[in-house]
Amino acid sequence: MAQNRGSQAEAREVVRLPLPLAGSEASEARSRGWGGGLSTSPAEERAPTRIASRDAIRPPPHAGEAKEELPSVVVAKDHNAILLHALDEAAIRAGLSIGLPLANARAICPELTVYDADPAADAKTLNDIADWCDRFTPLVALDPPYGLFLDITGCAHLFGGERALLQIATNALTRRGFAVSAAIAGTSIAARTLTRHTSGKIVTAGEEAHAVGPLPVAALGAGEAVTTGLRRAGLKTIGDVAARAPHEISARFSSAFTTLLSHALGQGDAPISPRKPLPDYIVEKRFAEPVATDTVITLTLQNLARTLVTAMDRQGKGARQLEAIFFRTDGAVRSIAVEAGRPVTRPEMIDRLFRERLESLNDPLDPGFGFDLIRLAAGRTEIVVQQQRDLDASVHDNDEISALIDRIAARIGGKRVVVHLPMESHIPERSALAVPAQHHLAAATAAAWPERIVGEPPLRPLRLFDRPELINVPFATVPDGPPHQFTWRRAQHEVVRVEGPERIAMEWWKQDGQALTRDYFRVEDAAGQRFWIFRDGLYESELRDEAGKPIPAKWYVHGLFA
């Protein structure tokens, strides 16, 4: 592996902070900021783990039971034919193969057990496995339908080297009943090609061509047409194909295939697309014994928060988005995210946000048999501008309010804490926009609202209905006039005072005349309650049916005055 790092080591160095203990317990911090990092440079080693379809998976047959086990297959419908989608060992021994029609398979092997394919469940399982693989590296990419790419650049030594990492991953998955094929190579395609034929291979950089050469062309995964074409041309192994001049190959099998081939031979690399963006900072704690008690979990989070803050503090940063990820021993992964309106720089703040969030969870954190890894990641960080606190009271107050908003948002959700921004619209229901306070507190504090007219009574209601409510108006003295009485929510209101009309036209330039002009009236009923009601549409011009006959207007209550 030493020469593998060799020339490119500087470019892709990823710093992991001290590793107190190898194996049993390790806490580490990772920073993207240092030394270029993973996100920009192509990864060096990848370990694609090829996993067979979930339904086809059976534990490796034990010697004694092998004879009794009946073959089972998974079938899927393809072009109106039911074809075999996946097989188990017994089915392969019976002479079945993927793509065979089910009827033929039954003829070959009548005692077949058949399951329907469930691609959604397969995808979910693959995703769950990817979640589990997050423990090895933050850069995990899906390679559907069965594969995963792990960019393990700079991560292998945490698990005792590449060989050991491969062993850990393969063994853990095999124990769960998956058929696993894994390999490590310098490029993702080379690694994938290797897994298609053999498992557990580790290829050093520059040796890809040599390792991949003897494999059959089908291992490239270039599609049925290309594979058949190559075989017909007498090119049986990848080495054969590589021996031909590239222009010959690309003339016959398109340049996409040439690119794939060169990647498989280690002559270039396609970037993998990780499932999640790389967090700016990661700190984690591994446990030799799984932990399940709340006290330990809380304490661990506190310690991690302290480590994280120390690491961020060195670069003058604070976290805007934090994620705590709990890896359960049985493979389940639970992640809990909190956001902050301002960069968080204090460990107790992080601790408090997570406590609020954990307490309010509908489905509480279930430790099951315990967590063996707890990780804290700062997904988004910002440079913290240090402000003098003691002298400027308003800065202090703003900090307190945004901290309060963060706490409430962590517990009940960011969308439930809102501030309002004025909008450029004369339509009452669109004149203000409710936005999450966490992100827009500063904008809302500085917003310029239209001034009220001094000396006027309130012209707009204090409570406004999102959807105006239909009221029943028996008649109005004049067609354009206000009503004398109306029925709203089954109660009748006698109008004693009226102001209006205030005519508000809709945005005709936007809605091709669909919305009608509203005539608003401020009315007070006999009990002193004040309403903001409107008639939808103008008589004569707007309130007409197709035949041109006038239709009765509809009235609505839009708001309540104080």
Added chain:
Amino acid sequence: MNGARTGTLASLRGSIARIEAPSETNMPNRVALGHTSADAMLRGGLASAVLHEVFASGHQSGAATGFVAGLAGRLSPRKPLVWVRQDFSDRESGALSMSGLTELGLDPRLMVTVRAADVDSGLRTAADALACDALGAVVLEVWGDVRQLDLVASRKLTLAAQASGVTALVLRIAATPIPSTAETRWIVRAAHSPPGNAASASMPAAPSMPAAPWGAPRFDAELVRNRHGPVGRWIMEWKCDECQFSEPSAHPQPVAATPAHRPHHAQVGAEQRLAG
């Protein structure tokens, strides 16, 4: 000896009583509402850093909201206000309109609205917010009779308010008052605008046509509980420009704002004021 001990005990008891009793001097600050007789009854105004309750029936939600907004505006004119409400109260009695707040003379920039899913989380949020001394007031709006808002809950809110100095206002719509630790309890209804004046009555108005324009918001505020004083019932008018309550004016228009050169008939002639 014995006498000395008794004396010591008595003086200690006295000092403990002094510490524990909320004396007039360390009573919370009071903020004058602006309504003279109500302020007199409240011994100078509404106490801050305590809990106040405002009750209203379901169809009086507009008036009650206005009254609470007025109280909040009086208590903390320049400090942020957190308004905690339940999700469905938007549908039930309308969302708080920022332009409506502006019209009442309050500042929508200082308003943070929390839409709680249920009463429990609303209570919890309100208690949390009350602990933040950067706020001016916290309004908790609860619809209907809920068992969660009992004596214990109101005690918690009161303690939080006392600790931080932030005033708690609980707006209970469509609820019946139950025992609580509130400093004051109000029942609010909408009050009529002042009747049209004599000139208007003499005008030959169209039959059944509404007459006389309306003025500032008016509340029929009934003080049904006051921990440190008598109770009463007043008609209060909210002065949007001055941002304070006042005695109801006899004139439908705010007197101060009426220009001196205003033609006489402009005020009384129109039976229906045209909106500006």
